[in-house]
Amino acid sequence: MKLLNHTISYLAAILFVVVTGWAALLYYNLLDEIYDSLDDGLENYKILIMERVEQDSTVLQRHSFGEFNYAIKPVSGAKVFSHTDVYTDTLMFMENEQDMEPVRMLKTVFEHNGSYYELRVINTMVETDDLIADLMYSIFWLYLGLLAVILVLNNFLLKKTWEPFYKLVHQLRKFKLEKQEQVTFEETTVDEFRELNQAVAKLIQNSTDTYLSQKHFIENASHELQTPLAISLNKLELLVEENNLTEEQLRLLSGAINNLERMARLNKSLLLLSKIENRQFIAEEEVSINKLTKTLLDDFEAQAAYKEVSITLHEEEECRLQMNPDLATVLLTNLIKNAIVHNHHNGAVTVSIKAHQLTIENTGDKNALDENRMFSRFNKSIKNDGSTGLGLPIVKAIADLYNFRVQYAFDEVHKLTVYFQVPAR
């Protein structure tokens, strides 16, 4: 639920209680005031009637209300002294409404020429049920009106106020540390948003710094390893060239050399990855994927022949890309090499080139690879001792750099497709 609607739901509940309480208070105050004014009127009327009785005793004969608002009847002594002015609510039949309606009645006793009379004066009254209904009705509309106003305010004013927040969230959602994009902050006069912006800016800066220093660490470490690796390898080579070694000694040396070479390869791949991610391959030119693929397939011919893997190339369309030629070579080399290495004897590799995509299919393991893990570094899902585990991560890094999309599918054969133009979503 959005923050806006949260506030509205709270406000709705609070408003309901407040408005209802206010309505009850209004009702009782209103009623009190009406009674007060009615009773005053009745008392005044009483005094007028009693003055009238002094002048015209026929008035005393009005025993029932009839068309008048008062009735007088004589009472016996006992009741006289127990009575003072009494105001009561009662019901009377009203001709116009054809119904019993509430009336306010003043009952009093007075003395005239030694006889006591009971005087009842009435006045029509507010119909409380109607009053309550009217009040409820108005309150209901007031309540709805208030909610509507708040909703409108929320949607127009608050949304405008919260704009910097939503813009920030939108950017953070798309933010990727490795892309090194800048997050722009909206100018805002709201303290909270300004604090949020500052906090986010600091967080991003810290993360970026850490990320960069880690990246540079990998690059520097790989770099620094080059020379000692070169020295060790060359020393061993010099040792092997001493012609007086036994086969057992050669076997040991060959083990050391092979592992050092593997380490050198690993190191080189790491360095390459760092450089791709650090965007150090700048120069771009038009690269013919068809031509490059043919050259590389030619280079891999001996290796494929050794593994008895047959390679087929389908050039369905001409594919030309604007990219760094070295990276294009690395990308295709890794894909082709991968397809040959992770293959079985008498396997097959099929390369298809279309205008904006390259598909490479290869036989191999009978099970599909884990698409989520295959592009992560050092994921040796497939057992291969000489593998650096960096081939596909390098492919992914290059694809990311140029916004290519790499898709894996398994249908008896492993199928990797590189879409050079990411289809518009």
Added chain:
Amino acid sequence: MKILVVEDEPEMLDNMVRSLEEEKYVVETATTFDAASEKIHFYQYDCILLDISLPDGSGLVILEELKKLNATQGVIIVSAKDAVDDKVAGLNLGADDYLPKPFHMAELHARVKSVLRRRKFKGNLFLELNNLKVDPNERTVYVDGELLTLNRKEYDILLYFISNKNRLVSKTALGEHVWGDQIDEADSFDFIYSQIKNLRKKLKEYGAQLEIQAIYGIGYKLLVS
């Protein structure tokens, strides 16, 4: 043949010098920018192996000085930096080749020989080895005057072996040299075996007087008596 090695890493320098001296070159060394600068002004060399990053200056400056001196020697840049920019800058300043560390000694010899051939003999040199004659310009091989037909890779392998005759050539070095840098990702160089087998067969068929010996688990050696 006189070679100057400019390298600040003593162990690396020692490796290169030892390996080059085995080839009967006269090898001189410089470990600093100043020493290198002095040497190139006073002496003439046939080939200079130049490390780009020196403690007291850049090897690229040495290249500029060499250009001013109008010297005729070949220069091979040796660098741990493996940076494309350095490579381009170096080659633009007149370097003949660029060799990134780590490298195999066999690769070093192949590059040095190639540079010497190009510089000293303007490339018009047939390589002769017993009854074998190689024309690097035409990329052709003759055994006793008879043309030996080799495919591209077989020719490259043979030339590499000749550059490193009587010297151990590791499978990796050979693979990287013949199939290019990207092949080093190939994880296994076993496929080279079948290429060597074919080459041996052809050499034997034509009666070439040289032998490719396999060295257990490591590589091969071209034996020339």
